[in-house]
Amino acid sequence: MAASKQVIVIGAGIIGASVAWHLTRAGAQVTVIADSAPGGVATPNSFAWINASWGNPETYFRLRIRAMAEWKRLANDLPGLPLAWCGGLNWDLQAERLEAYADEHSAWGYGIERVGREQVARIEPNLAEPPDFALHIAEEGVAEPAATAKALLADAARQGARILSGTVTALAQSNGRITGVDTSHGLVAADEVVIAAGVGSPDIAATAGITLPIETPPGLIVHSRPYRKLLNGLVHAERLHMRQTAEGRIIAGSDFAGGDPGMDAEATARALFAVTKAALRGAEGLELDFHTIGYRPNPIDGFPIIGRAEGLDGLYVAVMHSGITLAPAVGLFAAREILEGERDALLAPYGLGRFAQ
Known part of the structure; x- marks a missing residue:
């Protein structure tokens, strides 16, 4: 009975796509509604680093490793x-x-x-100035973000999910329960609604007082x-994070999440690209194509919000900054919780209830 639930997933980025794919695979009747193309808004602008790297308390490290x-x-x-597990x-x-990071995370089992x-220099022979000391984590990788989200949605659709283009204007309620969504095309009913709309999530949740x-x-x-191969994996140098995509583009930011665009984003982009080009041997013909400015859905304490809204049945929230790393685990755990009522212990710290409503 649980597997026949009708579930609406709001959002077509990597998190929404993973949740929808896992729900569909588990037998739910899924409708994905998004006002963006498959791939979402923040997802295509992501650095796409899959990792359990520095800055984690151990509880969050365990979720990321999973x-x-x-x-x-x-x-x-x-x-x-x-x-690609490129390291x-x-x-x-x-x-x-x-x-300190190496000591701590090595003790936790990070490679x-x-x-x-x-x-x-052997790992990345095209670095113009290799550092005297660095850390190498061979198990880290990348997922080309928009293409991955599109592949998940396309496979969900092949298994019966509906993918609708439209704007969700409000969550529909009846007797203290979410019963569907009002959209630009009318009401769509469901047994459960998942908000996975990234930066658009707060406005949608607010229509139900959340x-x-x-x-x-x-x-x-x-x-x-696109350019010939210059980088084998991810490079996190001082104020310059870069990698090469599957189609040969070098993408870079002053931080993996992207740096402050400043008052003149074009000028910031040109300056950053000049630094990127200078950091690589053999990059004489490398040309800037474009820059992106992504807006990350970052909960104020830095950790994901994953789980049901307390006191309001039928609503599940999945919003976070580390969407690329967490997507497959969040999709799996959310599907189990929605369909079977089973909440994975790794999600215990990340419910919405930790914030006063």
């Missing part, structure tokens, strides 16, 4: 996903902090290797025109 494992499971279930180099911290200048405390900082990333 999500990395779920990416491998998802790739087996849906062959052809644009996913990453990191020296974007002061030496003491880099060492960190300390490497010197010669090893760095507050989602989210910040939306901008992040600028530059994209080169």
